Amino acid sequence: MATVVNPVAERENYLNQEYGVRSWLLTTDHKRIALLYLASITFFFFVGGLFALLIRLELLTPAGDLVQADTYNKLFTMHGQIMVFFFLVPSIPAVLGNFLVPLMIGARDLAFPRINLLSWYLYIIAGILMMHAVLTGGVDTGWTFYTPFSTAFSNTKVIEAGLAIFVVGFSSILTGLNFVVTIHRMRAPGMTWWRLPLFIWSMYATSIIFLLGTPVLAITLTLVIFERAFHLGIFDPTRGGDPLLFQHLFWFYSHPAVYIMILPSMGIISEIVPCFSRKRIFGYSFVAMASIGIAVLGFLVWAHHMFVAGMSIYAALIFSFLSYLVAVPSAIKVFNWTATLYKGSITFSTPLLYAFGFIGLFTMGGLTGLFLAALGVDVHVTDTYFVIAHFHYIMVGGAVMGYLGGMHFWWPKISGRMYPESLGRLAALIVFIGFNLTFFPQFILGYLGMPRRYWQYPPEFQVLNVLSTAGSTILAVGYLLPMAYFLWSMRYGKHAEPNPWGAAGLEWMTPSPPPTFNFEETPLVTWEAYDYGNIDLPKEVPVER
Amino acid sequence: MSDSPAIVESHNAAQQHHFADMEQQRQASSLGMWLFLATEVMFFGGMFCAYLIYRYWYYPEFAAGSKTLDIRLGAINTAVLICSSLTVALSVRAAQFGKRKLLVTLLVATILLGLVFLGIKGVEWASKFEEHHVPGYSFHFEPQAPSHPNTKIDPQRIQIFFSLYFAMTGIHALHMVIGVGLFAVLTFYAWKGLYNSAYYTPIENAGLYWHFVDIIWIYLFPLLYLIDRKK
Numbered sequence: 001m002a003t004v005v006n007p008v009a010e011r012e013n014y015l016n017q018e019y020g021v022r023s024w025l026l027t028t029d030h031k032r033i034a035l036l037y038l039a040s041i042t043f044f045f046f047v048g049g050l051f052a053l054l055i056r057l058e059l060l061t062p063a064g065d066l067v068q069a070d071t072y073n074k075l076f077t078m079h080g081q082i083m084v085f086f087f088l089v090p091s092i093p094a095v096l097g098n099f100l101v102p103l104m105i106g107a108r109d110l111a112f113p114r115i116n117l118l119s120w121y122l123y124i125i126a127g128i129l130m131m132h133a134v135l136t137g138g139v140d141t142g143w144t145f146y147t148p149f150s151t152a153f154s155n156t157k158v159i160e161a162g163l164a165i166f167v168v169g170f171s172s173i174l175t176g177l178n179f180v181v182t183i184h185r186m187r188a189p190g191m192t193w194w195r196l197p198l199f200i201w202s203m204y205a206t207s208i209i210f211l212l213g214t215p216v217l218a219i220t221l222t223l224v225i226f227e228r229a230f231h232l233g234i235f236d237p238t239r240g241g242d243p244l245l246f247q248h249l250f251w252f253y254s255h256p257a258v259y260i261m262i263l264p265s266m267g268i269i270s271e272i273v274p275c276f277s278r279k280r281i282f283g284y285s286f287v288a289m290a291s292i293g294i295a296v297l298g299f300l301v302w303a304h305h306m307f308v309a310g311m312s313i314y315a316a317l318i319f320s321f322l323s324y325l326v327a328v329p330s331a332i333k334v335f336n337w338t339a340t341l342y343k344g345s346i347t348f349s350t351p352l353l354y355a356f357g358f359i360g361l362f363t364m365g366g367l368t369g370l371f372l373a374a375l376g377v378d379v380h381v382t383d384t385y386f387v388i389a390h391f392h393y394i395m396v397g398g399a400v401m402g403y404l405g406g407m408h409f410w411w412p413k414i415s416g417r418m419y420p421e422s423l424g425r426l427a428a429l430i431v432f433i434g435f436n437l438t439f440f441p442q443f444i445l446g447y448l449g450m451p452r453r454y455w456q457y458p459p460e461f462q463v464l465n466v467l468s469t470a471g472s473t474i475l476a477v478g479y480l481l482p483m484a485y486f487l488w489s490m491r492y493g494k495h496a497e498p499n500p501w502g503a504a505g506l507e508w509m510t511p512s513p514p515p516t517f518n519f520e521e522t523p524l525v526t527w528e529a530y531d532y533g534n535i536d537l538p539k540e541v542p543v544e545r
Numbered sequence: 546m547s548d549s550p551a552i553v554e555s556h557n558a559a560q561q562h563h564f565a566d567m568e569q570q571r572q573a574s575s576l577g578m579w580l581f582l583a584t585e586v587m588f589f590g591g592m593f594c595a596y597l598i599y600r601y602w603y604y605p606e607f608a609a610g611s612k613t614l615d616i617r618l619g620a621i622n623t624a625v626l627i628c629s630s631l632t633v634a635l636s637v638r639a640a641q642f643g644k645r646k647l648l649v650t651l652l653v654a655t656i657l658l659g660l661v662f663l664g665i666k667g668v669e670w671a672s673k674f675e676e677h678h679v680p681g682y683s684f685h686f687e688p689q690a691p692s693h694p695n696t697k698i699d700p701q702r703i704q705i706f707f708s709l710y711f712a713m714t715g716i717h718a719l720h721m722v723i724g725v726g727l728f729a730v731l732t733f734y735a736w737k738g739l740y741n742s743a744y745y746t747p748i749e750n751a752g753l754y755w756h757f758v759d760i761i762w763i764y765l766f767p768l769l770y771l772i773d774r775k776k
Contacts (some may be wrong), residue, residue, distance in 0.1 A: 034626075065707075107563065108562070108563035109562075109563035110563075111563075111577065112573075112577060113561075113563065115577075121748060121754055126708055173584050177580050177581060178577075179585070180576075180580055181571075181573050181577045181580065182577050183554035184576060185562075185569060185572055185573040185576060186569075186573070211580055211583060211584050211587075212583065212584070212587055213587075214584070215584045215585070215587035215590075215591075216587050216588070216590065216591050218588055219588050219589070219590075219591035219716075220591055222712075222716070223591070223592075223595075223712060226711075226712055227708075230681070230711075231681035231682065232680050232681075232708035232711060232712060233680050233704045233705055233708045234595055234599075234705065234708045234712065235707065238701070239680075239702060239704045239705060240599075240602075240603060240606075240699065240701060240704075240705050241700045241705055241708075242598070242599075245595060247597060249594070249595075251592050292739035392579075443689040517562075517563075522565075
């Protein structure tokens with residue numbers, strides 16, 4: 001394997017090739033677009049996080065004292081909409097996926113660089129629409145837009161928010177389309193399907209969901225907008241329309257959307273675990289096919305969100321069974337990661353700490369998902385904090401942990417600088433503690449019967465709510481810390497080697513940061529992914545202790 | 546720009562820097578278009594799904610609503626669109642053979658046929674407004690004698706039929722407008738001679754899109770116009 005060295009610090013790369021606002025806003029370089037996305041989703045992450053903190057502050061006391069009920073409805077709606085559509089869905093695909101897909105398969109760029117830039121502009125247009133809706137009164141329908149409340153009763157900015165989510169969905173579709181075509185048509189010579197890094201497999205599975213799921217959400221929201229704006233009656237029960245149909249169409253996208261959030265994180269974990277245990281991943285093909293399996297099964301389980309909505313009990317039984325099936329590929333992944341760690345030469349670096357966090361928290365989120373897939377238990381905990389805790393274990397404990405792990409793992413490649421390792425480990429620990437303190441009490445609250453989406457609650461729930469609010473402030477520190485030291489490292493960090501972790505993968509065979517066209521010459525792949533036993537790589541991760 | 550050895554070999558001006566050759570570029574564009582059409586199938590699929598359910602539930606109302614649509618104009622529009630698909634298919638052929646004038650003529654013909662379709666659709670919509678068949682507060686429907694004496698018709702539920710009618714034909718018409726705009730741009734480039742036997746992917750892809758929009762109408766016509774038209 002050829003070793004690449006950074007001859008001088010100021011070697012020409014994608015960051016210093018051109019300067020100025022124009023060179024960024026009109027770029028078609030996938031790496032620069034990834035950074036544009038990074039800045040935008042970080043902004044929305046903190047906006048969404050601000051709403052979360054306000055929700056937690058309101059719930060510090062049993063009385064509705066900080067905000068009115070109406071305001072509280074808007075807070076949880078906008079927290080959900082911004083976090084789901086403007087942070088979680090685009091987070092890993094649009095930032096790390098954009099940066100890494102061409103690098104990992106040995107391509108110069110994505111197949112459609114201009115469409116890639118277009119997708120970012122669509123995201124920005126959607127973001128402006130969303131922020132305008134937020135600042136001029138907000139939305140109070142819940143992130144789910146349930147009809148007939150959203151179509152006939154809500155007096156808030158439903159049309160604008162719906163339009164924003166329609167446009168941001170179009171942006172996701174274009175990203176997914178770009179990835180599928182790139183993975184099919186742009187692989188370097190020798191990069192066969194079974195040699196692809198598992199991150200690519202997970203991006204492929206995610207993109208399939210983008211392509212097949214997002215349009216259904218788009219048409220559903222279009223019909224809601226038509227109903228509000230032009231008085232069409234497709235979901236209007238007074239004219240024979242069926243609100244349950246809305247729920248079916250909505251969850252047909254929005255359940256697979258959960259896998260849009262978690263699959264990319266799983267891909268990241270599949271990269272980090274082999275690298276920091278110096279072993280080939282256990283059962284490569286099973287991990288790869290589990291991604292595809294999750295994507296396919298994910299389309300067949302949506303109605304488990306509607307068990308108490310009044311649908312047929314026979315349909316509910318089938319959807320319950322299919323929901324259990326999703327546990328199979330998910331468990332394959334968890335077992336294979338742990339089997340990879342077994343007898344590995346493990347280095348407890350920051351990315352691996354996040355990976356450990358992911359594996360544990362995702363397992364808890366996944367297992368509590370089985371509680372919810374069980375018809376009887378679901379009736380007991382529907383619309384309680386148990387559900388909130390469950391999906392935050394998946395979306396925050398899973399997806400965000402994976403995202404942060406990935407950001408640390410590839411930050412040297414992206415920025416060309418090292419982040420401070422000891423601070424990194426500290427932040428990982430703070431996030432883990434803060435997360436569990438925030439969300440574990442919510443499992444208990446939900447099981448005891450505290451319903452979601454209320455701004456006040458009986459006094460006996462206060463202790464657990466105070467714990468949760470305290471945890472959320474710790475979590476906030478854990479999120480601010482990496483942002484601070486990433487920014488710091490861009491100027492003061494140690495220069496990164498091309499391959500600071502001694503990792504396998506094409507992205508580590510080009511300088512850090514990579515040149516504009518990624519590789520000096522098109523690479524020729526002659527090895528299997530993660531073959532740490534046979535590829536000439538250090539036996540231990542060369543990381544500072 | 547850093548120099549890339551692969552670029553030196555190719556001579557086609559239309560080739561983008563990140564592709565190894567024209568063949569790879571053509572295959573990528575083609576796959577991209579097919580995937581986009583898959584997303585469009587899912588997009589329209591939501592409405593077809595709603596149509597299926599409501600038609601099953603409210604068949605008499607759907608039949609009554611359907612009978613108020615002008616079958617003549619619908620049939621003419623179907624013919625117009627099929628002709629436009631022919632001109633598109635021929636234009637791809639003309640581009641492949643590098644026949645510039647023929648290509649421009651066929652593209653202009655496609656645009657004109659598209660505009661004829663939209664014009665007729667506009668006339669149909671206007672008459673629905675005049676008859677108060679547009680869902681909403683001014684909706685009014687006088688049921689004629691139902692085809693089967695035992696079936697009762699709920700005028701409220703006919704609004705569901707017309708909601709779907711306007712949503713489906715409206716979004717279809719929007720796709721037509723986008724298609725006409727697309728072909729206007731392509732006509733300009735074709736007139737300037739951009740397309741030849743080595744580079745005709747944009748014509749081919751726009752053609753695929755047009756055929757897709759055409760096929761959607763081929764389904765919409767019987768589903769909306771031809772319910773219970775026997776006798």
